Amino acid sequence: MRTSPLLEQLMDALRCLPGVGPKSAQRMAFSLLQRNRQGGLQLADVLGKAMTEIGHCRDCRTFTEEDVCAICDNPRRLENGQICVVESPADIMAVEATGQFSGRYFVLMGHLSPLDGIGPSDIGLDVLEYRLQNEPIAELILATNPTVEGEATAHFIAELCQAYQVPATRIAHGVPVGGELELVDGTTLSHSLAGRQKLY
Amino acid sequence: MRTSPLLEQLMDALRCLPGVGPKSAQRMAFSLLQRNRQGGLQLADVLGKAMTEIGHCRDCRTFTEEDVCAICDNPRRLENGQICVVESPADIMAVEATGQFSGRYFVLMGHLSPLDGIGPSDIGLDVLEYRLQNEPIAELILATNPTVEGEATAHFIAELCQAYQVPATRIAHGVPVGGELELVDGTTLSHSLAGRQKLY
Ligand SMILES: [Zn+2]
Ligand SMILES: [Zn+2]
Numbered sequence: 001m002r003t004s005p006l007l008e009q010l011m012d013a014l015r016c017l018p019g020v021g022p023k024s025a026q027r028m029a030f031s032l033l034q035r036n037r038q039g040g041l042q043l044a045d046v047l048g049k050a051m052t053e054i055g056h057c058r059d060c061r062t063f064t065e066e067d068v069c070a071i072c073d074n075p076r077r078l079e080n081g082q083i084c085v086v087e088s089p090a091d092i093m094a095v096e097a098t099g100q101f102s103g104r105y106f107v108l109m110g111h112l113s114p115l116d117g118i119g120p121s122d123i124g125l126d127v128l129e130y131r132l133q134n135e136p137i138a139e140l141i142l143a144t145n146p147t148v149e150g151e152a153t154a155h156f157i158a159e160l161c162q163a164y165q166v167p168a169t170r171i172a173h174g175v176p177v178g179g180e181l182e183l184v185d186g187t188t189l190s191h192s193l194a195g196r197q198k199l200y
Numbered sequence: 201m202r203t204s205p206l207l208e209q210l211m212d213a214l215r216c217l218p219g220v221g222p223k224s225a226q227r228m229a230f231s232l233l234q235r236n237r238q239g240g241l242q243l244a245d246v247l248g249k250a251m252t253e254i255g256h257c258r259d260c261r262t263f264t265e266e267d268v269c270a271i272c273d274n275p276r277r278l279e280n281g282q283i284c285v286v287e288s289p290a291d292i293m294a295v296e297a298t299g300q301f302s303g304r305y306f307v308l309m310g311h312l313s314p315l316d317g318i319g320p321s322d323i324g325l326d327v328l329e330y331r332l333q334n335e336p337i338a339e340l341i342l343a344t345n346p347t348v349e350g351e352a353t354a355h356f357i358a359e360l361c362q363a364y365q366v367p368a369t370r371i372a373h374g375v376p377v378g379g380e381l382e383l384v385d386g387t388t389l390s391h392s393l394a395g396r397q398k399l400y
Contacts, residue, residue: 027219028219046210
């Protein structure tokens with residue numbers, strides 16, 4: 001729009017959001033300018049802070065602005081000695097929403113993908129190995145996605161568990177094969193947790 | 201997500217964008233944090249600036265960070281004496297994209313809607329009336345949306361034109377009745393401009 005270079009910049013910048021094309025970027029920019037400048041300013045402020053301050057939990061690797069996240073820092077989540085391994089922070093939210101799990105998490109932030117050059121240390125398996133070696137872990141629940149890569153990653157971690165004599169389980173295939181964990185409904189995910197199978 | 205209050209704030213703040221619910225807000229936040237923090241910082245910066253600095257053109261009311269927008273400020277757009285009246289800045293972009301119009305614009309930023317308490321001065325008709333009175337205007341092209349409110353607004357403005365002896369035309373109904381101007385394809389909009397009818 002020749003009338004405002006700044007508005008053009010805003011529409012361009014909004015396209016860094018997933019699923020936002022030129023038409024929705026325009027609708028978003030106009031909507032904020034016309035009806036919600038306070039909301040826009042608030043978003044600008046929080047977004048800047050979040051991009052700068054949010055890092056990864058030292059223990060579980062999930063997103064947090066603290067050194068250690070609130071779940072890892074909670075002594076009651078340590079009691080049952082369970083650690084649930086997931087691919088992404090969104091999966092933590094999905095598992096938490098079932099109310100069926102009271103242990104801690106470990107977030108891979110991805111999965112093994114040799115063709116893309118993503119190896120064990122890229123998904124934090126060095127950190128996880130250190131924990132397997134040094135912490136009393138009663139059970140490692142492998143809740144990676146039921147995809148080819150997720151399965152391969154789960155089996156790789158199961159072998160790591162075997163090396164350190166830590167019991168490893170895989171969540172049951174109540175979740176649809178080929179799907180994504182964070183899109184599964186709570187009931188299915190509960191069944192899936194309850195029916196987990198011992199791998200080692 | 202109990203692990204990061206700042207992340208929760210970010211997901212809340214993203215919902216000020218039209219069409220963004222809890223699931224897409226979460227996907228957006230994770231995507232920026234995991235893959236594009238630079239893009240997120242850039243968006244925060246541009247968004248803050250845009251919300252603060254973008255105002256309305258003194259002459260045509262469209263969005264601009266200048267006092268007068270680049271179209272109103274261009275002497276060549278003054279030559280044919282035409283002013284195209286549209287409901288929103290998005291409509292300017294749609295008309296510009298046809299390449300069929302070289303005059304100036306006037307943006308109502310809405311339409312008359314007595315039931316919602318939106319009267320003539322809320323859509324800048326006092327400013328427009330001042331221009332009708334004081335500028336040599338060859339033709340006012342009424343390009344409000346082909347909706348009930350858009351038609352009513354066009355007829356109200358046509359009466360204003362009659363009072364000041366300024367020729368007013370209405371774009372042809374090549375555009376689908378009940379639709380929104382900014383969603384119409386360029387060819388249809390070109391036909392619609394070419395087939396405009398004299399109202400007074
Ligand atoms: Zn943690
Ligand atoms: Zn202007």
